Amino acid sequence: MTDTSITPTTQPGDWASDQEVRWCPGCGDYSILTAMRMLMPSLGTEPHNTVFVSGIGCAARFPYYMNSYGVHGIHGRAPAIATGLAMARPDLDVWVIGGDGDMLSIGGNHLIHALRRNVKIKVLLFNNQIYGLTKGQFSPTSEIGKVTKSSPMGSLDAPFNPLAVALGAEASFVARTHDMDRQHMMDTFRRAHEHDGAAFVEVFQNCNVFNDGAFEGITKKQNRDANLIPLAHGEPIRFGADGEFGVIDESGCARVVHTADVSTDELLTHDETKHDPSTAFMLARLARGPFEPTPIGVFRAVRRSEYAMASTRQLAAAQEKQGTADIAQLLRSRGTWYV
Amino acid sequence: MTDTASRELPLQEIDEVIIRFAGDSGDGMQLTGDQFTSISAALGNDLSTLPEFPAEIRAPQGTLAGVSAFQVRISDFDITTPGDAPTVLVAMNPAALKAQLHNLAQGGALILNTDAFNDRNLEKAGYASNPLDDGTLDDYRSYPVPMSQITRDAVAEHGVKPRDAERSKNFFALGLISWMYTRPVEPTLEFINTKFRGREQVINANTAAFKAGYNFGETAEIFEAHYEVKPAPLAPGEYTNVNGNTALAWGCVVAGQLARLPVFLGSYPITPASDILHEMSLKKNFGVRTFQAEDEIAAAASAVGAAFGGALAFTSTSGPGLALKGETLSLAVSLELPMVVLDIQRGGPSTGLPTKPEQADLMMAMYGRHSESPLPVVAPRSPADCFDIAIEASRIALKYRTPVIVLSDGYLANSSEPWLLPDVDELPDIGVEFATEFNGTNEDGDGIFLPYLRDPDTLARPWAIPGTPGLMHRVGGIEKEDGTGNISYEPENHQLMIDLRQAKVDGVDVPDVEVAGDAHADLVILGWGSTWGAIDAAAGRLREDGFEVAHVHLRHLNPLPADLGEVLRRYRAVVCPEMNKGQLCDLVRAKYLIDVEHIGKIDGVPFTTGEVTSAVRKRLEELAGS
Numbered sequence: 010m011t012d013t014s015i016t017p018t019t020q021p022g023d024w025a026s027d028q029e030v031r032w033c034p035g036c037g038d039y040s041i042l043t044a045m046r047m048l049m050p051s052l053g054t055e056p057h058n059t060v061f062v063s064g065i066g067c068a069a070r071f072p073y074y075m076n077s078y079g080v081h082g083i084h085g086r087a088p089a090i091a092t093g094l095a096m097a098r099p100d101l102d103v104w105v106i107g108g109d110g111d112m113l114s115i116g117g118n119h120l121i122h123a124l125r126r127n128v129k130i131k132v133l134l135f136n137n138q139i140y141g142l143t144k145g146q147f148s149p150t151s152e153i154g155k156v157t158k159s160s161p162m163g164s165l166d167a168p169f170n171p172l173a174v175a176l177g178a179e180a181s182f183v184a185r186t187h188d189m190d191r192q193h194m195m196d197t198f199r200r201a202h203e204h205d206g207a208a209f210v211e212v213f214q215n216c217n218v219f220n221d222g223a224f225e226g227i228t229k230k231q232n233r234d235a236n237l238i239p240l241a242h243g244e245p246i247r248f249g250a251d252g253e254f255g256v257i258d259e260s261g262c263a264r265v266v267h268t269a270d271v272s273t274d275e276l277l278t279h280d281e282t283k284h285d286p287s288t289a290f291m292l293a294r295l296a297r298g299p300f301e302p303t304p305i306g307v308f309r310a311v312r313r314s315e316y317a318m319a320s321t322r323q324l325a326a327a328q329e330k331q332g333t334a335d336i337a338q339l340l341r342s343r344g345t346w347y348v
Numbered sequence: 349m350t351d352t353a354s355r356e357l358p359l360q361e362i363d364e365v366i367i368r369f370a371g372d373s374g375d376g377m378q379l380t381g382d383q384f385t386s387i388s389a390a391l392g393n394d395l396s397t398l399p400e401f402p403a404e405i406r407a408p409q410g411t412l413a414g415v416s417a418f419q420v421r422i423s424d425f426d427i428t429t430p431g432d433a434p435t436v437l438v439a440m441n442p443a444a445l446k447a448q449l450h451n452l453a454q455g456g457a458l459i460l461n462t463d464a465f466n467d468r469n470l471e472k473a474g475y476a477s478n479p480l481d482d483g484t485l486d487d488y489r490s491y492p493v494p495m496s497q498i499t500r501d502a503v504a505e506h507g508v509k510p511r512d513a514e515r516s517k518n519f520f521a522l523g524l525i526s527w528m529y530t531r532p533v534e535p536t537l538e539f540i541n542t543k544f545r546g547r548e549q550v551i552n553a554n555t556a557a558f559k560a561g562y563n564f565g566e567t568a569e570i571f572e573a574h575y576e577v578k579p580a581p582l583a584p585g586e587y588t589n590v591n592g593n594t595a596l597a598w599g600c601v602v603a604g605q606l607a608r609l610p611v612f613l614g615s616y617p618i619t620p621a622s623d624i625l626h627e628m629s630l631k632k633n634f635g636v637r638t639f640q641a642e643d644e645i646a647a648a649a650s651a652v653g654a655a656f657g658g659a660l661a662f663t664s665t666s667g668p669g670l671a672l673k674g675e676t677l678s679l680a681v682s683l684e685l686p687m688v689v690l691d692i693q694r695g696g697p698s699t700g701l702p703t704k705p706e707q708a709d710l711m712m713a714m715y716g717r718h719s720e721s722p723l724p725v726v727a728p729r730s731p732a733d734c735f736d737i738a739i740e741a742s743r744i745a746l747k748y749r750t751p752v753i754v755l756s757d758g759y760l761a762n763s764s765e766p767w768l769l770p771d772v773d774e775l776p777d778i779g780v781e782f783a784t785e786f787n788g789t790n791e792d793g794d795g796i797f798l799p800y801l802r803d804p805d806t807l808a809r810p811w812a813i814p815g816t817p818g819l820m821h822r823v824g825g826i827e828k829e830d831g832t833g834n835i836s837y838e839p840e841n842h843q844l845m846i847d848l849r850q851a852k853v854d855g856v857d858v859p860d861v862e863v864a865g866d867a868h869a870d871l872v873i874l875g876w877g878s879t880w881g882a883i884d885a886a887a888g889r890l891r892e893d894g895f896e897v898a899h900v901h902l903r904h905l906n907p908l909p910a911d912l913g914e915v916l917r918r919y920r921a922v923v924c925p926e927m928n929k930g931q932l933c934d935l936v937r938a939k940y941l942i943d944v945e946h947i948g949k950i951d952g953v954p955f956t957t958g959e960v961t962s963a964v965r966k967r968l969e970e971l972a973g974s
């Protein structure tokens with residue numbers, strides 16, 4: 010996947026700011042930060058052309074730790090801040106970092122609208138299924154019945170499936186990765202970066218203080234073979250140590266089968282470029298939670314008009330038609346008279 | 349038909365007339381009023397207009413809720429308001445008459461579309477008997493005209509379906525009024541041709557209706573005279589007719605040119621501010637990017653993002669939206685980035701009166717954010733002043749790297765006046781420099797960038813935009829260390845930053861107070877925003893009656909002019925008319941311990957000159973007697 014044509018002009022260390030990282034020891038955010046710093050030199054971009062934008066939450070501290078430009082905004086609003094920035098400056102690489110509470114609860118509205126507009130921002134949602142910074146309340150991705158400080162008898166809220174939300178919002182790029190696999194994160198982030206439009210990546214991230222082990226059932230080394238389904242474009246969807254499991258489309262529902270029980274033709278062939286999102290949606294909903302086989306990788310990557318460039322084209326078209334800025338003409342545009 | 353004296357009616361010269369066109373919201377009253385205004389402007393009259401829209405888009409036809417009106421005042425002298433009471437009311441149906449009659453001056457002229465006064469319409473308007481013949485209109489000069497019928501007859505030859513024929517009756521009314529006030533017909537015929545280009549039948553029908561109205565005046569023998577309003581002695585130059593929202597939008601577009609920055613507007617549709625979004629969306633050839641956001645918060649947040657990227661960023665809204673933007677504005681205060689918020693105030697609380705003006709967002713603009721979150725506030729005083737205020741707000745925002753709130757209102761937004769066009773070369777240069785180089789050194793002596801190292805004069809921090817090599821930095825809403833901008837929870841630093849943010853706003857360069865009228869009077873009228881016209885006219889009337897009155901009108905509300913307290917203390921009485929419960933009064937009292945007397949009115953209708961005059965006269969008489 011690595012693009013060898015790019016000669017790195019920076020080293021991972023160039024992307025580290027001088028700020029002390031203050032996440033809890035053992036937090037999954039560290040490995041995501043490392044993956045990002047390691048990836049950056051190979052993307053062919055420079056720190057001064059890169060902006061990380063965030064909202065509020067543990068994940069939202071991310072921009073402080075990258076030696077790029079950064080905005081640590083307010084709760085939920087990062088996609089909106091980033092949209093304004095990406096429109097004003099289509100030349101920049103704009104990344105949005107946030108957690109499940111930030112992006113799916115208080116900022117849910119901004120997330121879905123940024124995705125539907127397809128503005129060129131790269132949204133990384135660190136999903137730890139809990140509110141960390143406020144010290145442990147259930148989040149919009151917490152499972153029903155979760156006992157937390159604000160739900161002592163169990164949460165009554167049905168959770169969001171972040172990928173299903175993104176697909177429902179017409180996101181043109183939708184992917185999932187996890188904090189236990191640096192290479193997979195780097196590959197996924199790279200794909201997001203290369204995408205010409207809004208990219209949405211869910212990162213399963215462990216909060217070792219308030220929700221430790223939430224994804225262990227699928228991301229722990231010994232569980233990965235049985236419970237992670239790596240998606241590869243153009244390949245039949247198979248997983249398991251020896252490829253003994255596969256996924257089929259059973260009347261519009263994805264179902265896990267033993268490959269021995271079906272012919273290879275019956276296995277679903279992954280096509281991330283399919284414009285109809287139904288198959289991606291079906292795959293996004295394959296697992297009911299992080300305790301059974303869960304697909305990771307790129308679910309969807311389709312081409313759609315990018316918002317900021319479309320806006321730039323309108324400016325050019327208007328200049329073509331109305332001529333460039335002329336204040337005197339503007340002030341006379343509604344007719345004048347002389348006294 | 350250009351021979352306006354064919355029936356040898358006397359031509360009376362009058363110094364002004366205030367006409368109110370009123371009809372159903374589908375009757376085209378705004379178009380009619382606009383066109384009458386344009387012709388009068390071209391004739392050199394001074395003028396001022398006030399549209400009145402129903403909140404509903406198309407309320408049921410013929411009902412009071414659906415009445416739409418447009419008031420225009422034309423004169424041969426300098427005026428600053430659309431006039432208190434119309435002297436002519438054109439009522440297209442019973443609902444329009446019922447809703448508007450109370451506005452009409454005693455003895456005023458009523459031009460009525462009698463065809464609309466049928467049982468059904470009378471009932472819808474809530475008339476138990478027909479006002480045309482039950483004595484209701486005895487105190488007025490009534491001119492009953494079967495407008496619908498004559499219009500239908502006039503357009504019949506153009507093959508217009510009977511159902512559509514009546515739609516031209518507003519042009520009949522315009523023709524009739526054009527005759528009454530000796531307006532030339534050619535500009536309107538041209539207007540019809542341009543406005544409805546490509547729709548021959550509509551052009552023919554409207555032209556026929558317009559001419560029928562004009563001819564009706566000339567031949568119907570129900571009018572005893574027609575009138576002439578001579579040009580006003582306006583300063584020589586080139587004029588255009590502009591309302592506040594258009595002027596504000598143009599001001600924002602031009603500010604970008606004067607600052608040599610791309611303009612960004614993040615906005616969410618809201619009455620009465622949406623026209624700013626519409627107008628700026630038409631100016632893409634100026635490099636203006638408009639973004640219709642998913643909500644008010646995103647509109648403000650996108651402006652913050654654009655400002656970080658180096659754009660001159662705006663967000664436009666009204667009161668409910670400003671409330672939602674509060675948290676984002678406090679982020680902008682903390683990030684110390686330039687942006688301008690346009691608040692077109694409307695009646696509240698809550699949804700309140702969306703189409704009616706109020707000046708009750710002043711305290712919210714001043715203090716409506718959590719913690720100590722100071723920002724400059726300015727307010728335009730007239731429709732044309734909206735242009736200048738947009739540039740002034742942008743200048744302050746850029747120079748001091750701060751969000752600025754502009755407080756316009758629904759009255760200024762839609763009301764229009766002739767505007768002597770400025771000399772483009774005389775407009776101020778409001779450009780600022782982006783930071784491009786290191787401004788400090790670390791302990792090893794290497795160059796570094798300190799994003800919160802302030803300009804000692806303005807206290808503004810450097811504005812280094814992404815794309816600038818070497819100046820990478822992070823800004824955020826968490827308290828930051830002065831200079832480095834690094835996160836800091838240190839008590840002394842927080843106190844320092846609170847004080848610095850306040851000192852920066854307090855230090856904004858604001859011109860000294862200008863006292864209009866009699867500087868040495870006993871009484872000064874203090875005002876801000878859209879009350880300027882009514883106060884100015886009231887002061888004029890009082891002066892004619894032999895009183896001395898001073899007038900101070902504030903365009904800068906935060907910070908206030910440095911000499912304001914000193915100036916106000918020269919007067920025995922300070923009175924302050926505002927469309928709120930005394931918000932500027934409270935600010936001035938709190939700051940200067942001056943006993944400002946409130947003259948309040950919050951009924952959704954701008955102050956009339958008469959209201960201000962009588963309230964101030966009462967106080968002047970008390971002062972004279974004491």
